[in-house]
Amino acid sequence: MNKQQRAARTRDALIRSAAELFERHGYDKARLAEISSGAGVSSGALHFHFENKAAVADAVEDAACLSLRRAAHKVSLCRTSPLQALTDVSHIFAYLLSCDVVVSAGFRLSCDPTRQKELNLRQEWHSCVQQLLTRASDDDILTREVSLQHLVASVMAATVGLEVLGRDNKEWLSRRSLTGLWQLLLPRMAARHAQDTVDPSGTDLVINAWALSMGSGSLSPPAR
Amino acid sequence: MNKQQRAARTRDALIRSAAELFERHGYDKARLAEISSGAGVSSGALHFHFENKAAVADAVEDAACLSLRRAAHKVSLCRTSPLQALTDVSHIFAYLLSCDVVVSAGFRLSCDPTRQKELNLRQEWHSCVQQLLTRASDDDILTREVSLQHLVASVMAATVGLEVLGRDNKEWLSRRSLTGLWQLLLPRMAARHAQDTVDPSGTDLVINAWALSMGSGSLSPPAR
Numbered sequence: 001m002n003k004q005q006r007a008a009r010t011r012d013a014l015i016r017s018a019a020e021l022f023e024r025h026g027y028d029k030a031r032l033a034e035i036s037s038g039a040g041v042s043s044g045a046l047h048f049h050f051e052n053k054a055a056v057a058d059a060v061e062d063a064a065c066l067s068l069r070r071a072a073h074k075v076s077l078c079r080t081s082p083l084q085a086l087t088d089v090s091h092i093f094a095y096l097l098s099c100d101v102v103v104s105a106g107f108r109l110s111c112d113p114t115r116q117k118e119l120n121l122r123q124e125w126h127s128c129v130q131q132l133l134t135r136a137s138d139d140d141i142l143t144r145e146v147s148l149q150h151l152v153a154s155v156m157a158a159t160v161g162l163e164v165l166g167r168d169n170k171e172w173l174s175r176r177s178l179t180g181l182w183q184l185l186l187p188r189m190a191a192r193h194a195q196d197t198v199d200p201s202g203t204d205l206v207i208n209a210w211a212l213s214m215g216s217g218s219l220s221p222p223a224r
Numbered sequence: 225m226n227k228q229q230r231a232a233r234t235r236d237a238l239i240r241s242a243a244e245l246f247e248r249h250g251y252d253k254a255r256l257a258e259i260s261s262g263a264g265v266s267s268g269a270l271h272f273h274f275e276n277k278a279a280v281a282d283a284v285e286d287a288a289c290l291s292l293r294r295a296a297h298k299v300s301l302c303r304t305s306p307l308q309a310l311t312d313v314s315h316i317f318a319y320l321l322s323c324d325v326v327v328s329a330g331f332r333l334s335c336d337p338t339r340q341k342e343l344n345l346r347q348e349w350h351s352c353v354q355q356l357l358t359r360a361s362d363d364d365i366l367t368r369e370v371s372l373q374h375l376v377a378s379v380m381a382a383t384v385g386l387e388v389l390g391r392d393n394k395e396w397l398s399r400r401s402l403t404g405l406w407q408l409l410l411p412r413m414a415a416r417h418a419q420d421t422v423d424p425s426g427t428d429l430v431i432n433a434w435a436l437s438m439g440s441g442s443l444s445p446p447a448r
Contacts, residue, residue, distance in 0.1 A: 026338060028252065113392065114250060145411075150404030154382060157396070157405060161385030165346075168337065172381070180374030181381060187369075188412040 011049050013039035015063055018056045019105035027057060027109060057109050058117075064106020065121060067096055072128055078206045082135040083142075083190060083198045087182050089128065090159055091175060091202035095211075097163060098173035107163065122160060129155050141194035151189055158185070175201065235273050237263035239287055242280045243329035251281060251333060281333050282341075288330020289345060291320055296352055302430045306359040307366075307414060307422045313352065314383055315402050315426035319435075321387060322397035331387065346384060353379050365418035375413055382409070399425065 001009070017038030021030040032053055036046040050056045071092045075085050096103040110121040130152050136142045142151065158181055166173035182200030190198060225233070241262030245254035256277055260270040274280045295316045299309050320327040334345040354376050360366045366375065382405055390397035406424030414422060 146408050147404070150408060153396070153401060154405050154408045157385035157389060158378060158382040159385065160388055161381035161383065164384055164388050165381060172377070177377060180371070181378050184370050184374060184378045184409070184412055188408055 007049075010039070010041055010045055011059075013041065014046055014049060014056065015059050016102055018053075019060050019102040022057070022060065022105045022109065023101055027053075027112070027115075032056075057115070060102055061106045061110050061117070061121075064103045064110070065124070067100065067103050068093060068107075068121065068124075071096065075206060078203070080203060080206060081141060081194075081197065082132045082139060083186065083194070084203060084206075086129065086132040086136075086155070087186070087198060087200060088202045088206045089132075090182075091178050091207055093125070093159075094162065094166070094173040094178050095175070098166060098170045104167070108167070125159070126152075126156055129159075141191050141197075143189055143191055146188070155185070178202075231273075234263070234265055234269055235283075237265065238270055238273060238280065239283050240326055242277075243284050243326040246281070246284065246329045246333065247325055251277075251336070251339075256280075281339070284326055285330045285334050285341070285345075288327045288334070289348070291324065291327050292317060292331075292345065292348075295320065299430055302427070304427060304430060305365060305418075305421065306356045306363065307410065307418070308427060308430075310353065310356040310360075310379070311406050311410070311422055311424060312426045312430045313356075314406075315399060315431055317349070317383075318386065318390070318397040318402050319399070322390060322394045328391070332391070349383070350376075350380055353383070365415050365421075367413060367415055370412070379409070379413075402426075 014035060018030065018035045021034055021038060030053065032046060033043060035053075035056060036043045039046075046056075050059065072089050075089045075092065078085070078088070080088065097107060098104070107121050109115060110117065133142065133148060133152050133155070137148050142148065146154075162172050162177065162181070171177060179201040182198075186198050186200055187195060238259060242254065242259045245258055245262060254277065256270060257267060259277075259280060260267045263270075270280075274283065296313050299313045299316065302309070302312070304312065321331060322328070331345050333339060334341065357366065357372060357376050357379070361372050366372065370378075386396050386401065386405070395401060403425040406422075410422050410424055411419060
């Protein structure tokens with residue numbers, strides 16, 4: 001391993017250690033000395049990479065953002081219907097939020113109103129939901145009984161609720177839990193001719209292709 | 225006004241001032257001196273009623289809890305169907321969260337994991353949803369296509385999401401927003417013979433009876 005690789009590995013370890021401490025004690029109470037010792041490096045090594053705690057937090061947020069954007073991009077390449085893509089990407093995001101401490105800590109940091117940042121992953125998720133449902137509406141596979149605006153808002157509310165509830169109990173973010181939500185919503189969201197074309201438990205092919213490409217194994221099988 | 229009435233009024237003013245500061249700056253950053261000056265009383269008067277900041281926060285939580293329990297009790301007296309009662313009580317809770325700073329601050333405090341308290345208003349709301357949907361299931365007015373457990377979880381996720389999103393933008397808690405959510409969910413939750421028996425915008429009679437009894441005027445009219 002050359003010097004550059006070692007530096008990148010140390011930086012990653014610091015980001016992970018910080019994410020774990022932010023999740024356990026909150027951003028305010030996490031101390032720099034604990035972050036460096038959690039990563040198994042000296043405080044000098046931490047200061048080589050990061051100026052202060054805010055800079056470490058920015059790096060956690062950026063890493064979370066990158067993981068989520070990569071997942072959304074992977075799903076978009078699979079060319080499923082927009083309703084299926086929304087379902088699939090929500091399953092993958094829930095998996096990342098429940099199993100990757102950098103994603104969960106970064107997501108929470110980016111939604112913290114006391115940190116005045118431009119990046120807000122919740123707003124980015126809102127845009128993603130809006131775009132996919134607008135495409136579904138353009139493709140004429142959405143019900144006309146509920147307005148597009150209310151569909152976007154309801155999906156947003158339900159998924160944000162799962163993210164917040166999942167902070168205390170990961171079961172809210174399980175594939176089983178997401179599948180239950182989509183079993184309720186999809187038949188009401190889809191137009192009559194598009195009923196039964198979307199798998200509420202997510203497309204195995206899409207999800208496993210993503211999981212394998214990330215080296216994360218696969219999502220737990222749905223309990224149907 | 226006698227001495228006892230004056231004391232009660234001072235206590236209420238301190239609770240409201242504390243709630244406003246907790247909402248604006250967060251619990252950690254709110255200072256006792258600001259709480260007393262916000263209520264227009266001396267710090268001596270604050271210490272007559274509350275030992276410390278944690279005691280003021282407990283009082284904010286208790287007051288929020290009382291308002292929400294009273295509202296749920298009022299709705300339960302109206303003897304509508306359990307699905308209508310769930311819809312009505314969610315409208316009233318959203319109204320309280322958006323317009324009563326003591327309710328919103330108390331709700332947020334009770335969900336703060338760094339405060340180790342027995343009372344958690346989110347868990348109490350979960351029990352309320354569980355009870356009303358179990359009654360709906362017993363009355364045979366729920367769909368059998370989605371399990372009771374998934375119905376409870378989905379309603380819980382969507383309403384918790386609205387509460388959290390409503391912290392930054394009150395529009396999420398408007399009657400229009402709640403009505404949109406129930407327009408989506410109710411036709412999928414209700415059994416076929418119970419379709420169209422529930423008003424997603426809430427029963428005017430129930431909601432206005434509650435609003436008048438609280439002296440709060442009435443909820444804004446729904447935009448349908």
